[in-house]
Amino acid sequence: MTLLKRRPRLQVLVHERAHPGAALDVTFELDVARPLEIEHLDVTLLGTTRVAISDKVVSEVGVPIALGARLSEKRELPAGKQRFPCRFALPEWAPPSFSGRVVRVQYRLAVALAIPWWPDLDREFELVVVPRKVREPRDPRPLLFSTAPDGPRGREPHAEVSLANAEARAGEVLRGAVALGNVDGARYSGIVVRLTGHERAVTSGRTAELGRWQIELPLKDPREGEPILFDFAVPDVPPSFTSEVFSVWWSLEVVVTRRFGSDLSIAVPITLLPGSRRARSCPKYAPPTVGNARVQRVWQEVARRVGMQFLEGHLVARVGEVDVRVRREHAEGRPILLAEIQFPKLGLELAGEPVGGLSRLWGSEGVPLGRRTRLSGRDALQTRAVAQFLEPWLADFEVRRIDDQQIVLERSGAGLTAESVTPIAEAALVVARRLPELERTLPAPRGVELGAWHELAGRLSGAVSPARPSVVGDLDGRRVEVGQRWAPGAVPAVHSVCVHSRAPFAERAGKPLPADARALIDAWAAKAAETLIESDRVTLLLPGGLTDPSAVVAAAVDLGVLVDALSRRAAYR
Numbered sequence: 001m002t003l004l005k006r007r008p009r010l011q012v013l014v015h016e017r018a019h020p021g022a023a024l025d026v027t028f029e030l031d032v033a034r035p036l037e038i039e040h041l042d043v044t045l046l047g048t049t050r051v052a053i054s055d056k057v058v059s060e061v062g063v064p065i066a067l068g069a070r071l072s073e074k075r076e077l078p079a080g081k082q083r084f085p086c087r088f089a090l091p092e093w094a095p096p097s098f099s100g101r102v103v104r105v106q107y108r109l110a111v112a113l114a115i116p117w118w119p120d121l122d123r124e125f126e127l128v129v130v131p132r133k134v135r136e137p138r139d140p141r142p143l144l145f146s147t148a149p150d151g152p153r154g155r156e157p158h159a160e161v162s163l164a165n166a167e168a169r170a171g172e173v174l175r176g177a178v179a180l181g182n183v184d185g186a187r188y189s190g191i192v193v194r195l196t197g198h199e200r201a202v203t204s205g206r207t208a209e210l211g212r213w214q215i216e217l218p219l220k221d222p223r224e225g226e227p228i229l230f231d232f233a234v235p236d237v238p239p240s241f242t243s244e245v246f247s248v249w250w251s252l253e254v255v256v257t258r259r260f261g262s263d264l265s266i267a268v269p270i271t272l273l274p275g276s277r278r279a280r281s282c283p284k285y286a287p288p289t290v291g292n293a294r295v296q297r298v299w300q301e302v303a304r305r306v307g308m309q310f311l312e313g314h315l316v317a318r319v320g321e322v323d324v325r326v327r328r329e330h331a332e333g334r335p336i337l338l339a340e341i342q343f344p345k346l347g348l349e350l351a352g353e354p355v356g357g358l359s360r361l362w363g364s365e366g367v368p369l370g371r372r373t374r375l376s377g378r379d380a381l382q383t384r385a386v387a388q389f390l391e392p393w394l395a396d397f398e399v400r401r402i403d404d405q406q407i408v409l410e411r412s413g414a415g416l417t418a419e420s421v422t423p424i425a426e427a428a429l430v431v432a433r434r435l436p437e438l439e440r441t442l443p444a445p446r447g448v449e450l451g452a453w454h455e456l457a458g459r460l461s462g463a464v465s466p467a468r469p470s471v472v473g474d475l476d477g478r479r480v481e482v483g484q485r486w487a488p489g490a491v492p493a494v495h496s497v498c499v500h501s502r503a504p505f506a507e508r509a510g511k512p513l514p515a516d517a518r519a520l521i522d523a524w525a526a527k528a529a530e531t532l533i534e535s536d537r538v539t540l541l542l543p544g545g546l547t548d549p550s551a552v553v554a555a556a557v558d559l560g561v562l563v564d565a566l567s568r569r570a571a572y573r
Contacts, residue, residue, distance in 0.1 A: 026086050030082045032078065094129065179228070187258055187259045191256055250272050319432040340428075346467070499537065500536060
C-alpha cells in the first residue's frame with residue numbers, strides 16, 4: 001500500500017424528513033480515490049437544547065440525544081464509492097429543530113473515520129427534525145371573539161372577530177371577518193391584522209417574540225355591524241409546539257385604530273400545524289358570521305327556542321288578544337333590550353315609570369314593581385294586587401312603562417347572545433299568557449256593590465268582570481254592555497248602559513229625531529242622565545254607581561225602543 005494516503009470524500013444521504021418517534025434511514029457514502037485501510041467508521045446522531053438564562057448565560061437543558069453506531073470495523077476500502085446504510089430511531093419525546101431568541105434545538109450527524117497513521121476524517125452535518133404531520137383531511141375549527149359579548153356599554157368601541165379555521169399550515173390562508181359596533185361614536189380609522197409568534201423556556205420562564213407579520217385593511221366608511229372580510233397568508237414560520245422544555249404559540253391580533261382615543265385590540269389564539277411549507281391548495285371555508293348577520297342568527301335561534309317569530313329584526317308573538325314584541329334600541333348612549341306587551345284595555349287607570357333611588361325608598365305614592373318602578377292606579381287595593389301578580393316575572397327587569405294597555409320591560413345589553421335575549425322574551429310570553437288570569441282574580445274596586453253586578457249579569461244572560469266592573473249580555477237579541485265610569489278620587493261617577501243596533505242607523509244629519517225617540521231622551525235628561533248616539537249604538541250614562549239591576553234592565557229596554565226608532569228610515573222622510 002502506498003505511504004501517501006488520501007482521505008475519502010464523504011456525502012450523507014437522508015432519505016426522508018426526520019420526525020420524532022419515527023425511524024430515520026441515512027446512507028453514508030465514501031468516495032475512495034485509491035484503496036485505503038481504516039480502523040473503523042462510527043456515526044452518531046447528536047441532539048442538544050440550549051436555553052438563554054439571561055442575555056449572556058446559556059444553559060443546556062433536557063436530556064441530550066446521542067445515538068451512535070459503528071458501521072465498519074478495521075478493513076481495507078477498495079477504490080470507488082462505498083455506501084454504508086444506517087437507521088436511527090428518534091425518541092417520541094424529541095423536540096423538533098428550533099432556532100429562537102431564547103431556545104435553540106439542534107441535531108447533527110457526526111461521522112468519525114479512523115485512518116491509521118494518518119489524520120482521521122471527522123465531519124458533522126446539520127439534521128433538521130420537523131414535527132410529525134397532521135393527518136388529512138382535518139375538520140375546520142372556527143372561532144368567534146367579541147370585545148363585549150353582551151354588547152358595548154355607552155359609547156365605548158366594540159368589535160367582533162371570527163376565523164373560518166383556527167388551524168393552518170405555512171402557505172395556507174387564514175380567512176376571517178371583523179364587524180364594528182358603535183361606529184358613530186367610536187370614530188374608527190383603520191384595521192390591522194397581525195400574526196405574532198411567541199416562544200417560552202419552561203426552566204427559566206423567559207419568553208420572547210419570534211416575529212410578527214401584518215396586513216392593513218382600509219376603512220373609509222365603516223357601517224354598524226357590517227362584516228369586513230380578510231385573508232391572511234401564513235408565512236414560512238415554525239409550527240406551534242409544546243414540550244417539557246419549551247413551547248411555541250401563535251396569535252392573530254386584530255387592531256382597530258381610532259382617530260381619537262385608544263385603539264381596540266382582539267387577540268385570537270391560533271395553531272400553526274407542521275407540514276409542507278410550500279403554498280398549497282386547501283378548502284376555503286367561510287368565517288362564522290359577525291355583526292348584524294350573527295345577531296340575526298342569534299335572534300332566529302331565540303325565536304325557535306321560545307316559540308316566537310323573527311320579523312324585521314324583532315321577535316313577535318300573539319297570545320290570545322295579547323301582542324308581544326322584543327327588540328333592541330339605544331337609549332342614552334347605551335344598548336338595551338325592550339319587551340313590549342300590548343293587551344286590551346284593563347280600565348284600572350294604571351300608570352308606572354321608573355323613579356329615582358330616593359323616591360323608590362321613601363316615596364309614599366304607588367306600589368313598588370320591578371327594580372325601580374312605582375305603580376299607581378285608580379284603586380289602591382287593585383293596584384297592589386296587580387303588582388303582586390306581576391312581580392314574580394318582572395323582578396329581574398326594569399319596568400320602563402306600564403298602563404292599562406301595555407307593559408314595557410327593559411334589560412341592559414345589545415342582545416348579541418341567545419342567553420341574553422331568551423330571559424326577557426320568556427318573561428314577556430309568561431306575562432302575556434297570565435294576563436287573563438289577572439283580570440279574573442282582581443278584587444272589585446271600592447264603592448262597588450258586586451252583588452248587584454252579578455244579579456244584572458244573570459238577568460242579561462251575560463258574564464261579569466269584577467275588576468272593571470262590567471257586564472256584557474243580551475236583551476231581545478241585542479248586544480248590551482254595562483260598565484262603570486269613575487270620577488277623580490276613585491269614586492263611581494256614572495254607570496253606562498249601551499245597546500247595539502242590528503244594523504247601522506240611517507243618516508240623520510240636519511233632520512229632527514223621531515217624536516218617540518225625542519220623548520225618551522228628554523225623560524232621561526230630566527233625571528240627569530246623558531244620551532250618546534253613535535252610528536250603530538246608543539249609550540245612556542246614569543249618575544252614580546250601579547245599585548238597582550232592575551233599573552238598568554228597564555233602561556236597556558227603553559234604549560232598545562230608541563234603537564228601533566232610530567233604525568226606521570220612514571221617520572226621516
